[in-house]
Amino acid sequence: METKGAGRSPLWLLAAWAVTRAGLLLFVFRVYVLSGPDVTSDVSVIYHGWYEVLRRGTFPLDDVTWQYPPAAALAILSPAALPFLSYAHAFFVLVCLTDAVVLALLAYAGTRPGRSPRGAWMWVAGVPLLGPTVYARYDLMVTAVAVAALLAGARHPRVMGALAAVGALVKVWPALLLAGAVRRRAWEAAAVTGAGIALLFAVSMPGAFAFLAFQRERGTEVESLGALVFHVARHFGWRGEVRLNYGSVEFLGPWVDVVSTAALALTGAAFGWLLLWRLRATRLTGAALADAALTAVLLFTVTSRVISPQYLVWLVGLAAVCLTHRASRMAGPALLIAGASFLTVLEFPLGFSHVVASDGYGVTLLVLRNGLLVAAALTAARRLWRTTVPPRPAPAPARGGQPSRVVM
Template sequence: MEISSTRRFPVWLLVTWGVTRLALLLFVFKVWVFPGPDVTTDVSVIYHGWYETLRTGSFPHHDVTWQYPPAAALAILSPALLPFADYAHAFFDLVFLADLAVFCLLQYAGLRPGRSLRGAWMWTVGVALLGPTVYARYDVMVTAVAVAALLAGTRHPRVMGVLAGFGAMVKVWPVLLLAGALRSKAWIAAAVTAGGLAVAFALTMPGAFSFLTFQRDRGTEVESLGSLVFHVARRYGWEGEVRLNYGSVEFLGPYVDWVSGAALFLSVIAFGWLLLWRLRVRHMTPPAIADAAFVAVLVFTVTSRVISPQYMVWLVGLAAVCLCFRGSRMTVPAVLILAACLATVLEFPVYFGDVVASDPLGVTLLFVRNGLLVAATVTAARQLWLGTVTQPAPTVPPQASRTHESLAPS
């Protein structure tokens, strides 16, 4: 997938991106029909409904499906930038532009000396494998902010912090980009940005933080790792049910709280491991900063009570940034994520009916997808630990050391 010369224009990469994105647009504009349920209803019905409420200057705080930080309002309101198109079409156009921005950032980064175009290929292929669902959610917009933050992080920690703080106020998870940021500049910039936005929204729009209650009350979504317990249990007479609840299809009934609690416990364990890693880090390199962010988002995604298909966009974007660096240790996890993307588009939307019914095909696809995610998580965490904790820091050759001393200001 790599271009041998950084000076050669990556024609095939550009053509592949253009063809796959044209296909995604044809699907969301319903020129072509993608198998399974219509994935665009979230935009035309749910997002549009939120849009009408947000335009009045208030959050939809009485709607339990609104489960996002206050700056998510900016993504939902963004179609107003294209007043000549209806809401859904304007939204698809803006997501396409966000996709293009990510592609351009990764291509620019990949063409720099010592970098690789593997990241741009990862984004091109991974998003295409996920199908039209990607363009029918606002996660590409958030991922664009995250990709820009990580690419800036190696040289401009304050810029990384500002973008991570802004992204966290749009969809929380970008705060995990700071996992590998060892300079306080990035953390301070993120805190100031997020705090400023939080205060601004709290003072100007009612219901800015109602999402915290709705997130707390969520159950076990049918595509999550914990849901596999109930998919199997239904074959043996489990008396619960599957129902649309808090905006997603969830399991409700006996022992669901136990499994949700177990997922929360796993997230705490993941946080503990990340904290231990931070305390044990011996050296960090620019690739390791991106690797750490990827691992942090990966472990919290896998242990979540919800693993919606659009969550895969985050992982594809962060894996793509990792692969821009030749020294990244995330090649194998990135390949596993690509395989998980293919399994994801099959379980949703193509065979989602089988998933909801816990039919053998649907359960098998979930086992494959979630198994790949677990394998990617374990592999990525191990590689991060080996690269930053276990292996000794690279030694500086004496000649280079003398050169550095000679250049140092007196």
């Protein structure tokens, strides 16, 4: 991921970023149009509609597609900072600027002792692999907060905790950044910041936590790992249907609730493994903090009922932070994430009609993409455990240096 000349020169990095991001902007500004669904409609229609409601001082209480924590309102309202542009165009420009900030953070981090420019290159290469969808959702903004939190990491635990709390109140998953935090100051800052912001929204805007009820009614989204059960079952007479439900295309029908419950159980198992790891881990360095965050988010992504295309930018960002540490063991999972990102743009938007139809091409793309994510999660978990958990001591030999024998 790091070439001999490119790794030394920031000009190559900046040039690669400029070229790839110009391409993304040409697509979201619809100078060029990809086949498949219009990925920009979420911004121009859904986000813009929420914007009109939020600017009146209330959350979209009657819109079940609003399934986000209260601080997500900040991302939706952000285009107001560029009033001379249309809502959608302002949003795309702000996402691009945020993208540039992330690159600057990673590039600077890569120049410090014990660090590497690989992280910045992972960001430059990984984001465009997701296609224009990455600029047409607010997930890149959340990822920027997460990247800043992890880079603050061991040196500034209070900053990390506060930023993780802000990110969690924008889209929940950044709370997992604290999985490897060892300093109490990080947890205290997260708790105080999170409680303060949540209280502020609760008393100032009606419906701040209505999203919790809307999330509870979600089904199994067609791109998730569990959805593969129904993609295959449709070829053997399964009587369910694919329908737009709560803002995403989901499977509805017999056994869907069972698969959704199984996904929640797997998420619970992932949480249990993380808890066990946290109790056993003793070698928690700065690199381990980032490695743990990536592992946690990978585990919760692959076990989720929903794996939307934009979720991959979370993983690209966290993998990039890991790769800024020369001591990180996440190079393998990072490559798997890059491969999954490329397959993601093939299935959405390019091949989404095939995914919805559950035909051979669509199912193959999902099997490959989700398979890479599962492989990345398992590889990351194994490497995290082996590098942070000391091996159990071997049992002491019996007296006299000879192993004891059991007499039957």
